[in-house]
Amino acid sequence: MSDILAVDGLTVRFGGLTAVDSVSLKVPEREIHGLIGPNGAGKTTFFNAVSGLVTPSGGSIGFLGRTITTMPPYARAALGIRRTFQSLQLIPRLTVLENVLMGLHTEIRTNPWASLFTLRGRDKGEKEAQARVLATLDYLGIGATILSQTGTLTFAQQRYVEIARAIVSSPPFLMLDEPAAGLSPNEVRDLDRLLRRLRDERGITILLVEHVISLVLGVCEQVSVLDNGRLIAEGTPEQVANDPKVKAAYLGEDSGADGH
Amino acid sequence: MDIATLLVAGLANGSLYSLMALGLVLVYKTQDVINFAHGEVLATGAFLGYTLYKVVGLPYPIAFVVAILLGGLLGGLIERIAFRPIAHHPHITLAMVTVGLSFALKGALRIPYGRDIYVFPPLMGHTPIMVGATAISPQSIVTIVVALMLAGALFAFFAYTTMGKQMRATQQNITGAALVGINTGRIFSFTWALSCLIGAAAGVLAGPLSLLYPDMGTNYLLKGFAAAVLGGLESVPGAMVAGLIVGVIEMLFGGLISTAFQEVSAFFIIIIVLMFRPHGLFGQKPVHRV
Amino acid sequence: MSTRRIGAGIATLVLAGLLATPALAEPGVSATTIKIGMFGPLTGPVSVYGYPINNGAIAIYNEINAKGGINGRKLEIVHEDGACDPAKTRAAVKKLISRDEVFLIHGGSCSAAVFAAREEFVEEKVPFMVMAATMDKISDPMDKYIFTTTLPGSGDGRVMLDFIKTIPGVKRLAVVRNKNEWADAKLEKFNANYKAAGLEVIADVELARNATDATTQALAVKQANPDATLLVTYPGESAVFLRDALKYGLKGPYIGTNGIMDVLDLKDRAGGAEAVKDVYVSAFLKGPIGSPEMKEWTDIYVKQFPNDKLQSLSFYGMSGALTVVAALEKAGKDLTREKFIAALESINKGNAGPAFCEVQFAKDRRQGCLDGTMWTLSADGNTIVNLGPSWKKIK
């Protein structure tokens, strides 16, 4: 299996602060890879660097064999790097349909002139897009909400809408930033199942930042641990869980360390 | 053309632009919004000064102090009534409210003062003092001195008072300030009050130079924008210096190139600065953060 | 295509029908009233020129009503706001014509706005008396329905030029001007004729509208060192310029347009008599406010609007109102627009009230007032002196 993501010596500095310090990481295709670490360890910055939101001060990022270190975020998204955010980033006043359609921005390839002058219902690109949204929502089990106002859904449903937006374009690579935050244990179990299905049925590689350790240990094949911007451990969930450096890093940090 | 005379006149006008820019920058730093009603704040200050000095008959210094305090009070009220309830709204909402406020204040001023142009007599007369071939009007000196005193007081306020330090903390990091127990609401009110106080002071000082009418603030506002942009939009000393520069450049444009260009020199400054040095002369190059 | 044309054709027919119906009675005229439409900048930044000007005309109309009206009919005034904006003014005029169905319209202070509405009078054939707008293009080239008793810009330019010619030793001029249609109108004829008068313009300096500082302008004029300076600026900027001119030691004389004929106001705004001691302004009133010539008109205004400040603006509209009244009387009991136009055309040496001129219209003449005079301040700076058309030394 080849590596879908290959990060080499990635460093991100803000002024005097080094948020990510020469981190190297490889994620093979069709793997669910966990990224954990205490608060402020640099996980989100790492995510942002991979999605292109922050410019690395050093190192390189490779994706599907291409170097994307300086590529702008929208181009990375078009290549197939999609992500969710720590806090919900949906537009509550719009319908689920509209929110998820935003994830298809790069996929809809209609001739703008044709879309301006064709009659209603003949707009093929838009029709296809709607069908893809519906299929994705059905796949996630929230198809019935497609025309609901997003803000009126439950928190868990909104999480799924965000995931739907990230996967509706069938990307090869998905980054989830604490998708389990705020979910009930039952809902976390559903999420666990969903991540496996995404990998197995859709072939999506997943990079997962999560505080709910039980989810990470349960679902991930490989886990990387960041502390103070450095990669301090890497391996299978069992290896990482028993690593003394990891335990030391989590000492005094109680949030989520023992799972829910 | 006598360059020295142009410079002095430029500095006198520029000190008013500095005050305008200062007021704009203060609000921008704390609330991330440009106050498009600041020109009307200036006009309100001018009319308050006029009413207290000419109609009520207070002595000039007292009229000045009372007018700018009332201007400050107006600023605090604006924040409390219009901006506090929407502090968490998107940026565009805040910006639009300042535009609405600008129309409303202008409309309000037009009801008592809309039918005439009023004259604010100069404090020192217009007969100039001659230094060699350079003519310096006493009123210009008053303007420059008072503006500098205000700026000095402002720096001292930020450097030495608790309130000033808290305001700086809030400007740097609102969440952080709230976490360490600073009452950010009070800081917002105070920022607006301070900004409008300075704006009103600019109005009272502009009164004798300009004539008084409800639209008088527009010109000063535009020059204040230019100064704020040139100063980097977030820098208090930058605004101060940039105001003077805008004042002088405007005079040099008019004096050395053509009077037709004088009016728009400020806009050229805005556009040129944004093209070549968008963080202004004194601003920090923005650090990318998400 | 053809259906659209047919549609348009039907529309035109219906329209023609609609327009034809009211031909039975003259619009705006009833047994007891004559409707006069009025418009002006009642709102916005230029509202300083709104009510004061229109009130002067209203005062005359009210006075006539108090005396029993014209031929048994009272004058009824319908007032609309044009906000000095072309679109709003055109809407106001359309409203007056098609909704309020006024007999005639007397109004308009903003040249561009009035010009934008000009087509309406021409097309609807509604008599229009210009209130205070000075742009020549409004009344020249002439249209049958458009009259003015306001001294047009070209006339003002001529009055000033004629005056400058009489000042001894003045050959080289500086011009300080606003950049707008008002200033352009004043300068158009002036620019065409000054060379013939043996004059030379050695500096043409622009002062922005609402400028608060005229340092560069004053210095530019000083550097050019002209024999006299022509001020074609609004009152505010004129005051600012004179103030700064004094500051930088410029020498007069300064010749101003009738826009700044309130020289006493100018004195206050410019900061004292020193600044305006060598200022000569064109004027279209018989005398300064407070002079015996003006008493009759001042009284009329004060009676109607006791709380208004008296200024030259208060009298802009009176000559037009008096002319309208005179023509209405002349047109007789059986009033029609055509008769009214004929009556206006026959006015010869008509009473212009407080205005300096006598009103003179003819079949081919629509600018009724072409005369102006020149004013200056007395040596002590407290009273206005009427100089007449040519320069005199002030004692």
Next chain:
Amino acid sequence: MWVRFCERWFGLLLILGLACLPFFLDKYTQFVVNLILVYVTVGIGLNFLLGYTGQFAFAHAALMGIGAYTVGLLTTRLGISFWIALPLAGVAAAAIGGIGALPALRMKRAYLALVTLAFAELIQWVLIRWKDVTLGTDGVSIRPPRFFDYALKGDYKIFWLILVVTVIMYVIARRLTESRIGRSWVAVRENEIVAQCNGINVTATKLVVFMVSAFYAGIGGGLFAATLGYIVPDGFGLLQLVLHFSIVVIGGMGSVFGGVIGSLLLTTLPELLREYPQALELIYGILLCIFIIFMPTGIAGFLKQWRVLPPEVMSRNWQALRDRPRPEKRS
């Protein structure tokens, strides 16, 4: 199915009804109706920028001026047909607006407002000063457009022209907001970072919306010139801008209906307030503040909430999804 049928025919009926207006209105009302239609285009354009994309700019009145002057100068001075000049007016405004906004697009939000303010003042300054071309403050008198040999002269005839153009502009606006372009605008408004991570090029999107908005301003300006018959630089200043802002905010930000409702209301509001002309600015200002704070979606939002207006879902033919068979629910 029949709901959609009715909706479509309602639109057609409305247009037909509007087309008959000249047979019933007096000239003044017709003129006001023409202005309302002109402001529909202008308002929709500003709404793209302000309401949909959340970009705060001050150039709309000046860009409208560019449109008006393009039509005025091309038709009167160069004798070019109105039908060519009108689209060119939109293109000119879009090009000049795009160039003007370019330096500000990559910067913080506040800069767009400042740079467009400066830019708008410069445009007016050029219109006044470049007398050889623009005729300066003398203004430009516009010849009535011709339809083949038929002159569209007067308020009644010009109305049909404006109606046709307005309907086209309205339909295009609906199509745009129901496409990925409109959705990218809203995405940028809500969160530029999230937008980028969904593959949206924020700078390009802002440039596109600025140019589309300017195009609408330009077309609106061209129609305005044809309606008014005479334009001066002063007509595209602050007063004009106040009107545009009010139309968008009071009508409803982020809604095509909002532009229509706003222009309908704001063109008639001064008529209703005729008794208190001095208070007009004050009332505008206070209304603006109240709407922004308490009713940010404006009257259109209010009407949509009460189901008087249909929802504006930003996807073409979304109604078809209502009629689809219910999906089986997975656990």
